[in-house]
Amino acid sequence: MAEGEEGVMRIGRRCYVSNLAWRTSWQDLKDKFRECGNVVYANVTRGDDGRSKGWGIVEFETPDEAIAAVNTLNGVDLGGRRISIVVQGIPWKFTWQDLKDLFTEIGDVERADVMQAPDGRSKGWGTVRFLSKEAAQSAIDSFHGSDLEGRTLTVFLDKKA
Template sequence: MEGNEMQEVKIGKRVFVGNLAWRTSWQDLKDKFRECGNVVYANVMRDDDDRSKGWGIVEFETPDELVVRGIPWSYTWKELKDMFAEVAGVERADVVYGDDGRSRGYGTVRFSSPEEAQAALQAFNGRDCEGRALFVFFDKYA
């Protein structure tokens, strides 16, 4: 950027969800992520033989959702919410758990506004948290 040029930041409403169990359906995905916000679209990608590729896309009604990877395995929604509340207005935080009841190491955080979500992304992306690097993002394909 030169001088006082401002870079436009596009905040999306879609998130990538990886490491899905092979049997996960689009409805399972949608139902789980409804805990985080109003889901308007969910899809599990499939190959030519109609087998799951193990990943999918979830689209929320608003861009206020934020995906956080690399959270400590011991964190619950409460620790995740408290951590992000340091810099932004957090409405809700959720940690994703596997069928075995163990944390998958990622979750979602919903903010009061897109501006607060952007501030949290800038403050936490790449930060070390109990020996794990946080990866905080909005889906760039929204």
């Protein structure tokens, strides 16, 4: 999430990409994600030892390009591994309970998690596990693209689910 010149937050342009092959570089990410739009930033997170942590960030010029990446590249092969993509969009103050409560409107929620940074702050994305596939699809139909406290939600079925 980046802050613009007038203090306006630009939301929904970044994709979190996981399950990267260890040899995948930031350039590999950028080259692959250019299929969906103008990539303004790409990075593969590395540990203190310089080795890949298996995940990275790709930022597009527009939120629509980020959504296109989720819809077309989630689960594709990159460097011999099927990558997973999530676009951030959960309000920063949301806890797992807030997320669970929101999606309980749709169906029975087995578990909800909000991913956190090492300092305990929200990363702005999470997962919700429903007891039925129908409820999961209903959540996608109901919430994908909707605004929640000034953030645009991107909701999709996790390919590993």
